[in-house]
Amino acid sequence: MLIVQKYGGTSVGSFDRIRNVAGRIKSLREDGHQVAVVVSAMGGVTDKLVTMARELCDEPPEREMDVLLSTGEQQSIALVTMALRQLGVEAVSITGRQAGMKTSGSHTRARIEAIDPTLSRRYLGEGKVVIVAGFQGVNEEGLIQTLGRGGSDLSAIAFASSVRADLCQVLTDVDGVYTADPRVVRDARKLPEISYDELLELASVGTKVMQSRSVEFAKKYGVKFEVRSSLNNNPGTIVTEEHEAMEAVVIRGVSIERSQARVTITGIPDEPGMSALILGVLGEAEINIDMIISNTAHDGYARHSFTMHTNDLGRVQAALKPVLSDLGGEANLESEAGIAKLSVVGIGMRSHSGVAAQMFKALGEGGINIGMISTSEIKISVTVEEARIEDAARVVHSAFGLDTAPA
Amino acid sequence: MLIVQKYGGTSVGSFDRIRNVAGRIKSLREDGHQVAVVVSAMGGVTDKLVTMARELCDEPPEREMDVLLSTGEQQSIALVTMALRQLGVEAVSITGRQAGMKTSGSHTRARIEAIDPTLSRRYLGEGKVVIVAGFQGVNEEGLIQTLGRGGSDLSAIAFASSVRADLCQVLTDVDGVYTADPRVVRDARKLPEISYDELLELASVGTKVMQSRSVEFAKKYGVKFEVRSSLNNNPGTIVTEEHEAMEAVVIRGVSIERSQARVTITGIPDEPGMSALILGVLGEAEINIDMIISNTAHDGYARHSFTMHTNDLGRVQAALKPVLSDLGGEANLESEAGIAKLSVVGIGMRSHSGVAAQMFKALGEGGINIGMISTSEIKISVTVEEARIEDAARVVHSAFGLDTAPA
Numbered sequence: 001m002l003i004v005q006k007y008g009g010t011s012v013g014s015f016d017r018i019r020n021v022a023g024r025i026k027s028l029r030e031d032g033h034q035v036a037v038v039v040s041a042m043g044g045v046t047d048k049l050v051t052m053a054r055e056l057c058d059e060p061p062e063r064e065m066d067v068l069l070s071t072g073e074q075q076s077i078a079l080v081t082m083a084l085r086q087l088g089v090e091a092v093s094i095t096g097r098q099a100g101m102k103t104s105g106s107h108t109r110a111r112i113e114a115i116d117p118t119l120s121r122r123y124l125g126e127g128k129v130v131i132v133a134g135f136q137g138v139n140e141e142g143l144i145q146t147l148g149r150g151g152s153d154l155s156a157i158a159f160a161s162s163v164r165a166d167l168c169q170v171l172t173d174v175d176g177v178y179t180a181d182p183r184v185v186r187d188a189r190k191l192p193e194i195s196y197d198e199l200l201e202l203a204s205v206g207t208k209v210m211q212s213r214s215v216e217f218a219k220k221y222g223v224k225f226e227v228r229s230s231l232n233n234n235p236g237t238i239v240t241e242e243h244e245a246m247e248a249v250v251i252r253g254v255s256i257e258r259s260q261a262r263v264t265i266t267g268i269p270d271e272p273g274m275s276a277l278i279l280g281v282l283g284e285a286e287i288n289i290d291m292i293i294s295n296t297a298h299d300g301y302a303r304h305s306f307t308m309h310t311n312d313l314g315r316v317q318a319a320l321k322p323v324l325s326d327l328g329g330e331a332n333l334e335s336e337a338g339i340a341k342l343s344v345v346g347i348g349m350r351s352h353s354g355v356a357a358q359m360f361k362a363l364g365e366g367g368i369n370i371g372m373i374s375t376s377e378i379k380i381s382v383t384v385e386e387a388r389i390e391d392a393a394r395v396v397h398s399a400f401g402l403d404t405a406p407a
Numbered sequence: 408m409l410i411v412q413k414y415g416g417t418s419v420g421s422f423d424r425i426r427n428v429a430g431r432i433k434s435l436r437e438d439g440h441q442v443a444v445v446v447s448a449m450g451g452v453t454d455k456l457v458t459m460a461r462e463l464c465d466e467p468p469e470r471e472m473d474v475l476l477s478t479g480e481q482q483s484i485a486l487v488t489m490a491l492r493q494l495g496v497e498a499v500s501i502t503g504r505q506a507g508m509k510t511s512g513s514h515t516r517a518r519i520e521a522i523d524p525t526l527s528r529r530y531l532g533e534g535k536v537v538i539v540a541g542f543q544g545v546n547e548e549g550l551i552q553t554l555g556r557g558g559s560d561l562s563a564i565a566f567a568s569s570v571r572a573d574l575c576q577v578l579t580d581v582d583g584v585y586t587a588d589p590r591v592v593r594d595a596r597k598l599p600e601i602s603y604d605e606l607l608e609l610a611s612v613g614t615k616v617m618q619s620r621s622v623e624f625a626k627k628y629g630v631k632f633e634v635r636s637s638l639n640n641n642p643g644t645i646v647t648e649e650h651e652a653m654e655a656v657v658i659r660g661v662s663i664e665r666s667q668a669r670v671t672i673t674g675i676p677d678e679p680g681m682s683a684l685i686l687g688v689l690g691e692a693e694i695n696i697d698m699i700i701s702n703t704a705h706d707g708y709a710r711h712s713f714t715m716h717t718n719d720l721g722r723v724q725a726a727l728k729p730v731l732s733d734l735g736g737e738a739n740l741e742s743e744a745g746i747a748k749l750s751v752v753g754i755g756m757r758s759h760s761g762v763a764a765q766m767f768k769a770l771g772e773g774g775i776n777i778g779m780i781s782t783s784e785i786k787i788s789v790t791v792e793e794a795r796i797e798d799a800a801r802v803v804h805s806a807f808g809l810d811t812a813p814a
Binding site: 052058068071074092095119 | 426459460463464465467471482484488489500550551
C-alpha cells in the first residue's frame with residue numbers, strides 16, 4: 001500500500017517526538033508499505049517567527065512572511081528525515097516546491113492549484129520514504145507561498161490525491177472524530193467513519209478536528225482519509241464519501257459552540273432592500289455572523305436576529321448604530337450575550353423525518369429553553385442559555401442514542 | 408551605480424543590527440544607487456541548526472544538512488527585507504534558487520556553476536532593493552545545496568559578477584585589509600588597495616579576511632570588491648586586478664601564523680620515490696602540511712622537513728612511524744613544536760631584487776633566528792621561534808616601511 005501520513009506541529013514538537021514519528025514510519029516500512037509523510041513546523045516555531053517579523057516591521061509584507069514562515073517546515077522535514085536515517089530507514093526530504101505544490105492567490109493564504117508528483121513518485125519508486133514540507137508551495141512566478149491555518153492538512157490531502165495514495169492518515173493529538181466532545185459528554189463515542197459533509201457541518205460549528213477547506217478539498221477529489229492519534233496505535237475515524245449504510249444512522253454527532261451573542265433589530269420597515277442594507281454593513285466591517293433569522297411581526301414591521309461570537313458583539317453594535325436611523329424611527333437594536341449553540345448533524349436526516357421534533361422534545365424534557373432555531377439539510381442548530389449548553393448536549397446526545405454502540 | 412553588498416552573520420546577528428543594515432541600505436538608495444544585498448544567516452543560527460541535526464542523527468546526511476542549513480539565510484533575507492519595508496524602502500527577498508544560483512558538486516560544499524540573474528535584474532529594474540540569500544543554490548536536480556565555509560562571500564562575488572555590479576562591498580567586522588594584524592603591529596596601516604594574488608597569499612598564511620576560493624572566483628571573473636566595516640562608514644580596502652602602480656610597493660603586507668610545528672626526517676636514502684613515499688602517507692591521512700624543504704646532507708643521505716599546525720603533530724608522527732623502517736635503518740624522525748611562520752607578500756617582489764636579503768637582515772638585526780625558509784613568486788616565508796614572532800613581524804614591517812604612508 002502507498003500510505004500518506006501527516007504529522008502536525010505538536011507531533012514533531014521535540015526531539016523525542018520526532019524520534020517517535022520516525023519510529024512509527026519505520027514500522028510502516030517494515031510492514032512493506034510505501035510511505036510519504038507531510039509534516040508541519042515544530043510546535044512553537046511558526047509563532048516565534050511571527051514574533052520576530054513583528055519586531056522588525058509593524059506590518060510585515062505577506063510575500064516576506066511566506067519566505068520566513070516556510071522555513072519552519074523546511075527545518076522539520078530535514079530533521080524528521082535525519083531521525084529516519086538514524087534508524088536506518090532510507091528517506092529524503094522535499095520542500096513544497098520539490099513536491100510540485102503549485103499555488104495561487106494571496107500570500108499567507110494561498111490555494112493549491114495543482115500538484116506535480118514526478119519527483120515524489122521517483123523517490124517512492126526507489127523505495128525511499130518521502131518527507132514533504134506541508135503548508136507551502138510556489139506560485140506561477142516561482143514565489144514561495146504558504147497556505148494559511150491548517151495548511152499542512154490541506155497539503156497532505158492534496159499530496160495523497162496527487163500520488164494516488166491508498167490511504168491518507170492525518171495524525172493529530174485527538175483520537176478521531178467523536179459523537180460529541182468527550183470533555184462535555186462523557187459517553188461520547190469515537191466514530192468509525194463519517195462523511196465529508198457531516199464533518200464539514202461539525203467542523204463549522206466548533207469541532208476543531210480539521211479546517212473546513214481541507215475536508216472540502218478531500219471531498220472534491222474523493223480522498224478518503226483517517227483522523228487518528230500520533231500517540232497511540234488505535235484506529236481513528238475514516239472520513240469518506242457517504243454511502244447507503246451511513247443513512248441508517250440519523251444523527252452522527254452533536255456539537256456545541258460557546259460564547260455566542262444575539263443581536264435583534266426590531267421595527268424594520270417591511271420593504272425590499274432592508275436585509276441587504278443591514279447585512280451589507282456587517283460584511284463591509286468584515287464581521288462573521290452565524291445564524292440569521294428574519295420574520296415579520298404582528299405590528300407590520302420586520303425583525304432580524306443574528307448570532308455572532310461574543311467578542312464581535314461590540315463591533316456589530318457599533319457598525320449597526322448608524323444604520324438604525326436609515327431604517328426609520330421605529331427601528332431598535334437589542335442584544336443578548338451569554339448564549340451558546342447546539343447542533344445535531346447527520347446525513348440520515350435527509351431520509352428520516354421528525355428529527356427536529358425529537359431534539360426539541362429532549363431539550364424540553366430537560367427543562368432547557370430554546371432560543372433561535374436554524375436548519376440545513378443535514379443539520380439542526382438551536383441556541384440555548386450558555387449555562388445550560390452542556391446539559392443540552394448530554395440530553396440530546398442521549399436522546400439520539402449516540403451513547404450506545406450502533407447495531 | 409549598481410552596488411552589491413554582503414553582510415555576514417555578525418552584521419545581522421540581532422534585531423538592532425538588522426535595523427542598522429537596513430539603515431545603511433536606505434542611505435545608498437537615497438543617494439540614487441541600485442542596491443542588491445547578499446546576507447548570511449543571523450550569527451549563531453547555523454551552529455544551532457547543526458547542533459539540532461547532531462541531536463537526531465550521528466551522521467546527518469549532507470543532502471538534509473543543506474535543506475536544514477539553508478533555512479538560516481532564508482530567514483535572514485525575509486527579516487532584512489521587513490526591516491527595509493519598515494523604513495519605507497521597497498525591497499524583496501530572493502532565495503539562492505530565485506537568484507539563479509546554479510551549483511554542482513557535493514552537498515554542504517558545493518561549487519557555483521552559473522548564475523541566472525533574470526529575476527534579480529527584473530526587481531532591480533523596478534527600483535527594488537533585492538535581498539539575496541547567501542551560501543546557497545540549487546543543483547541540476549533542483550536540490551538545495553550550500554557552499555560551505557565562507558559561502559556567502561562567494562555568493563556575493565558571484566552575484567555581483569552576474570548582474571555586472573559597478574561595485575561589490577563585503578561588509579564585515581574588520582575595517583579592511585591591513586599591512587599586518589593591528590593587534591600585533593601597532594603601526595599597521597589599512598591598505599587602500601591590494602591585488603587578488605596578494606590577498607590570496609596573505610589569506611593562505613592566516614589573514615582571515617576572506618576565504619581563498621571567494622578571492623579566486625573574483626580574480627577569475629574580474630570582480631573588483633571592497634572589504635569594509637559594517638559598523639562605520641570608513642573606506643575599506645579595494646581588492647582588484649594588479650596594475651602597474653601597484654608594483655611600486657615591494658611588500659604589501661606581513662602576516663604571521665602561530666602554533667606551527669616542524670618535523671624533520673633524516674637518514675633518507677638518496678633514491679627516487681622517497682619524497683613521494685613520505686608525502687603520500689601524509690596525504691592518505693588527510694593531514695595538511697605547509698612548508699616543505701628537502702635537501703641532501705654531507706653524509707649522502709637526504710633529509711625532509713615540513714611544517715604543520717601543532718594540533719596535527721601527533722597525527723603526523725603516528726602516520727610516519729611505520730614509514731621509517733621502509734626508509735632503511737638510518738632513517739630518523741625529529742620534531743619541534745613552538746615555532747611560528749612569518750611571511751611578507753607583494754607583487755612588487757617580481758620586479759625588485761634583494762627582498763629576501765632585506766628581510767633576513769632585519770630579522771638578524773633584531774636578534775631573531777631564522778629556521779626554515781620558503782619562497783614563491785610574491786611571497787617569502789620563514790619560521791622563527793614562536794616566542795619571537797611578534798617582534799619578528801614588527802621589525803620586518805618597519806624594515807619595509809609599511810608603517811609610513813606611501814608616497
